[in-house]
Amino acid sequence: MSTDHVSTDHDPYPGPPWTRPSWTRLSALLVALVQVVGSTAAAREQTDRAALDAVGYALLLLGPALLLLRDRFPGPVVAGVTAVTIGYLLAGYPYGPVFFSLAVAVYGALARGRRRWAWISLGGGYLVHLASSHLLPHGWQRAPGPGPSWWQEAGAAAWLLLILAGAEIMRSRGEQLAARRLARRQAEENRAAEERLRMARELHDILAHSISVIHLQAGVALELIDEHPDQVRAALTVIKATSKEALGEVRQVLGTLRGPDGQAPRTPAPGLARLPELVTQAGHAGLTVTVDTVGTVRPLPAQVELAAFRIVQEALTNVIRHSAARSATVLMDWSSPAGLLLRVDDPGPAAGGDGGGSGNGLVGMRERAAAFAGELTTGPHGGGFRVRAWLPDPAGSGTASEGKRTG
Secondary structure (H helix, E strand, O other): OOOOOOOOOOOOOOOOHHHOOHHHHHHHHHHHHHHHHHHHHHHOOOOOOOOOOHHHHHHHHHHHHHHOOOOOOHHHHHHHHHHHHHHHHHOOOOOOOOHHHHHHHHHHHHHOOOHHHHHHHHHHHHHHHHHHHHOOOOOOOOOOOOOOOHHHHHHHHHHHHHHHHHHHHHHHHHHHHHHHHHHHHHHHHHHHHHHHHHHHHHHHHHHHHHHHHHHHHHHHHHHHOOOOHHHHHHHHHHHHHHHHHHHHHHHHHHHHHOOOOOOOOOOOOOOHHHHHHHHHHHHHOOOEEEEEEEOOOOOOOHHHHHHHHHHHHHHHHHHHHHEOOOEEEEEEEOOOOOEEEEEEEEOOOEOOOOOOOOOOHHHHHHHHHHOOOOEEEEEEEOOEEEEEEEEEOOOOOOOHHHHHHOO
């Protein structure tokens, strides 16, 4: 099994080397400057090594030149720089910062998932160095020096291991930073998706209820327009009022999409205080709604009240769409300090045909309840249908099970 990390093979920066990102060019230039200046200075103290000539300086510059390609070919570059570095040393040139380009190439290979290239290149280079020092006859180099030393070889091995360890640490650190950036980006995307879902639920509830009322009143107006044109005015008045309110709520929801310079919503989010308006709208649609309250009414957090309002709104909309009943009962049970129990019943029976719903209403109600650790159940009840929702009160005492046992 390959030890390389999974990575893409295409070059993220296509084009000739001089089109590389500025840091790639600047870092290669810096490495070249350090190697040339440092090796020139080190050569003054190493009289037992071969003097730097045109070939030596070419080797000192070749390694940094290869670094220009490390974004596109990280594996071959680390192998090439290793070969250049070993060639420089075998030629007998002075020791010095020639390993600088090798360290950069190793890190570049590791950072781009080419671990096998890096380890094999360094291991192979070291074996070539050992073989040339201990298997070839002494004196074959231009500047043979005092002879092979195991201490010197151990020092070279330590330097190579240090380069590998440092590059691995930097690679690991880079992966951790990349993982954190990815986690932050995913969290932002999740928050954006949740916000889109929340707005979709809001728009669905607003439009589904309002359009259902408008649709019903438009049908009434069409039936009366010939025989009782004077009664059409009432239906059109309801249509105008309902559409105006729906437009206002849609603007309020879409206002959350505005940037920092956007204005705040002009009206508060719907809550249980607006339940009488909902009852009136349902009455315009021909549905008589009775609201029963048990216990002492108390304020809930705005988002919980909004969820309660939307659940009742969607439940009544479903009665208008899917039931032949012309009446419904809304129960608000405040008897448990742990939260609010909502119940919407209609006596039925179910209306025939397609009610025109999208099928997302029940799902949206469950999501609203679940968003506050509540629950929602729906199903037949007697000859009609029942929607039952439990919404915990964050400031209440006790557990949710207290409210779930009530009603």
